[in-house]
């Protein structure tokens with residue numbers, strides 16, 4: 001089946017075209033969309049492209065960073081204001097993938113992909129949708145209803161910058177290094193006040209259909225000093241309320257067994 005390509009200069013036009021057709025796909029960097037085209041995916045017949053330069057910019061807004069959905073992983077790594085996200089963007093694919101893969105596309109990536117979305121979830125980002133229904137929503141809500149947003153154009157994400165860069169941590173567990181995909185990824189925001197954790201957010205990738213929060217872990221950490229006893233208690237709850245999937249990389253059982261080990265290392269500040 002031939003695939004039609006439509007190119008727009010303005011974000012509103014692209015958003016309108018995308019929302020008008022269930023058989024259209026937006027093209028970010030195309031690392032997943034073009035793979036689907038090459039594999040003969042019949043679920044779409046139109047590709048929507050956007051040339052708006054604003055879509056690829058990163059700018060400060062108060063204490064936050066507004067990152068255009070068309071910003072690539074390579075551009076994130078190179079941006080000084082986004083330095084806290086560089087360790088995440090740097091482990092996504094190899095150089096060729098990072099030069100193409102976008103922030104917007106990462107929000108829709110499923111399975112073992114979506115490492116940046118995991119970090120954005122832990123950081124409490126908000127997602128801006130373009131078009132007639134233009135609105136902002138917490139990333140938690142966006143990810144929960146991700147299927148419903150398949151015909152919405154993500155314009156940007158706004159990320160609060162951690163006051164203390166050491167409060168944000170990320171680890172990617174993969175069988176092959178570098179360039180392996182995630183068996184699981186974990187991101188944690190652990191702000192402290194008076195030596196105690198206040199406002200912990202912990203998120204997993206590849207542990208469910210979309211990136212998800214480890215609520216039991218967050219509750220165990222809240223108000224605690226980040227010492228060995230608190231870390232042990234939190235790690236013991238690593239998969240509380242979570243049903244990890246079985247896929248080609250690992251079984252559900254294996255993920256459940258090792259989640260606490262990796263979480264404990266991350267909370268203890270051991271980088272791997």
Ligand SMILES: Cc1cc2nc3c(=O)[nH]c(=O)nc-3n(C[C@H](O)[C@H](O)[C@H](O)COP(=O)(O)OP(=O)(O)OC[C@H]3O[C@@H](n4cnc5c(N)ncnc54)[C@H](O)[C@@H]3O)c2cc1C
Pocket residue numbers: 025026027028029030031032033034035069070091092093094097100101102103104105106107108109112113114115116152153154155179180181182
């Ligand atoms: C070899 C290889 C290695 C990879 N390694 C990793 C990895 O280590 N970690 C990781 O997280 N991912 C990885 N990926 C997956 C992928 O490259 C990334 O998730 C990337 O960020 C997807 O972005 P993209 O711009 O290429 O998405 P695209 O392929 O352009 O789009 C993906 C989906 O998102 C939708 N979309 C894209 N942008 C928008 C937008 N602004 N608004 C609405 N919908 C949009 C598209 O319509 C499509 O449905 C890998 C992929 C490959 C092929």
